[in-house]
Amino acid sequence: MSFFEKLNHAIAHNQSLLVVGLDPNPEMMPKRYSTGEYSGDLMDGLKDWLHVIIQQTADLVCAYKPTYGFYKALGAPGLNLLEQTLAAIPDSIPIILDAKHGDLNTSTVFAETIFTRSRVDAVTLSPYSGQDHVAPFLIYPGKAVFILCCTSNPAAVAIQQYPQPQTPLYLQVVKEAKTWGAPEDLALEVGTTSPDVLAKIRAIAPERLILARSIWAEGGAELTQILAAGLNANGEGLLIPVPQDMLATEEPAAAIQPLREEINQARRQKIQQGSTCELWMPDVCFLEQHPHQDLILQLYDMGCILFGEFVQASGAVFPYYIDLRKVISNPQLFHLMLSAYAEILQDLTFDRIAGIPYGSLPTATGLSLRLHHPMIFPRKEVKAHGTRRVIEGHFEPGETVVVVDDILISGKSVMEGAAKLETGGLNVQDIVVFIDHEGGVKDRLRDNGYQAHSVLTISEITQTLYQAGRITQEQFQAFNHSVE
Ligand SMILES: O=P(O)(O)OC[C@H]1O[C@H](OP(=O)(O)OP(=O)(O)O)[C@H](O)[C@@H]1O
Ligand SMILES: O=C(O)c1cc(=O)[nH]c(=O)[nH]1
CATH class of the missing domain: 3.20.20.70 (Aldolase class I)
Incomplete structure (x- = not known):
């Protein structure tokens, strides 16, 4: 307890x-x-x-x-x-x-x-x-x-x-x-x-x-x-x-x-004298607590989970934006987040860990050090100078790589990254992300030959934040409408 x-x-x-x-x-x-x-x-x-x-x-x-x-x-x-x-x-x-x-x-x-x-x-x-x-x-x-x-x-x-x-x-x-x-x-x-x-x-x-x-x-x-x-x-x-x-x-x-x-x-x-729902004592009213509740609330408190109207990379407007790039500035929280990723990775078979730039390079580095597996990464853009490599780090063709990213929205970033790794002769089967935006993105990846794993879904996050009193009913409803 x-x-x-x-x-x-x-x-x-x-x-x-x-x-x-x-x-x-x-x-x-x-x-x-x-x-x-x-x-x-x-x-x-x-x-x-x-x-x-x-x-x-x-x-x-x-x-x-x-x-x-x-x-x-x-x-x-x-x-x-x-x-x-x-x-x-x-x-x-x-x-x-x-x-x-x-x-x-x-x-x-x-x-x-x-x-x-x-x-x-x-x-x-x-x-x-x-x-x-x-x-x-x-x-x-x-x-x-x-x-x-x-x-x-x-x-x-x-x-x-x-x-x-x-x-x-x-x-x-x-x-x-x-x-x-x-x-x-x-x-x-x-x-x-x-x-x-x-x-x-x-x-x-x-x-x-x-x-x-x-x-x-x-x-x-x-x-x-x-x-x-x-x-x-x-x-x-x-x-x-x-x-x-x-x-x-x-x-x-x-x-x-x-x-x-x-x-x-x-x-x-x-x-x-009139209690309001604005002030609360942690944990008191939770019937069933999410196993990663602590992590979710800390991410929210740190400003990694934002509610409001946000334009996404695809041009779509969602009632939230997830900015996990901030986590690296809070070592204690980053440590908790890496533990959650590591729980998934430890059941997978792979030779190397590949992070999707830029947001997930620190995560892949942390996991590589923690799990003692070497890291590589597919470049976002190839430089016109120097080695002009598409994949940075050492690898041998034929090896299996697990791809790590922070969030799956359309799945485009991880699939582009995986495709670059495959052109280097590497095998990609598993993709591990922290947050699954849902809406069928995992099915899309499966149709392309990848098995996606996630620590959390966006619905679990909003549900937990709502239960903990961090987001208002309006924000919760706006989220629910957006996924209907
Ligand atoms: O599933 P998708 O639709 O591809 O969206 C998710 C991607 O978007 C974000 O990266 P972003 O392109 O913002 O780049 P960054 O990591 O360099 O900030 C995020 O880090 C994922 O990689
Ligand atoms: O690409 C996006 O739309 C996107 C990226 C990201 O990191 N977070 C998010 O909510 N959307």
Whole structure:
């Protein structure tokens, strides 16, 4: 189950937006865990305290959030304690590791460690190293990241409000972070006591999950104001931390229950005030999710799938345009896309991979490197100078080539490419594309002796975008009319 599926399930099952921090902070540990039977054994005291918190709250929260720094500060026994704490959390509750990781050099290894060798579902990251730093965390399907957008530290104002309060840096961080990942894998962490700050972020990121922090600080706003500013119109999209002092009481559950009810009351009010379909929580209403939903939504968010009137190469006007050429500028997304192509190619038999220029040359290169098959390509136009080759790269006549392209509209480009390869003595049987525009193009290719395979059809894409609320009913209907 992905992070968001787990989270939505826990929110619904426990009727809660509460997140409990599982922090082995000796200063906050209640005295009863350091006296009597615990005297002199800090690690035992911390472990039992955290386990009691989990036992008491597992049916009251939607996520747990261990802070990595507290465990690291305890040395090797601390890291051992982290493993024990994670193991004590029920499988149904997602785990957000609060690491605020920010180092580019260690991002790949850290992402691999937490997402493949521990039960962590999501991690908090510092935004300063940019997308390069975040991308290694996003290559793990179903995992998520929380980007730290702002904190409530008084001294941070000088940075976060720069250059001026009307156009503060923290809002730029939100805007930029939105381009790094889809709402299904990239959420925001917002430390603030100010409903105004939360409202500004909610306004520019209505679709993002927000993990609120620091809302209980002295002098902060009322919880009702925080909820009004941060909840989306469905009364969701906001995770609320349980105040630390509640976790030190003998019966944390007794203190947390009324808080959960207060929050749920505000959620009901928000929904009654009139929810619209514009604001949504990822995944919540999907009955059947497309296996490549994540990829489709990210492509849409990146501007690779455009709706509106577009003239096609053939001169026809469609209510959409697919521009997959942009994907190369988003390594994380490009990686996901190559994996989807590779799933098809691995079942085919071929000696070389040929990309159709220009759009599909990077794709063919990526697949060649990943699948360890050499690449060639048929030129779009032959140069009047130099070697004047039609086919670039080395090959032997008689070899079999799989042709790779991004989209099939009329099939003209791939057939022209295949014909050039065939004039070089190569065999072409299979053509693999990312998107099939449908309308009988695969049949046309079959009639010409080629077997076409596609990752997605244009109908699957529009259906998924419509279900996810990315395109309007009018856009969906315009598409349906165009294919009637
Ligand atoms: O099935 P078809 O009707 O041939 O249409 C699909 C082709 O159109 C696009 O390429 P384009 O000609 O725009 O060239 P580019 O890759 O050089 O941008 C796309 O990359 C496909 O190759
Ligand atoms: O050739 C076209 O018509 C065409 C190319 C492309 O990349 N995307 C698209 O929607 N149409």
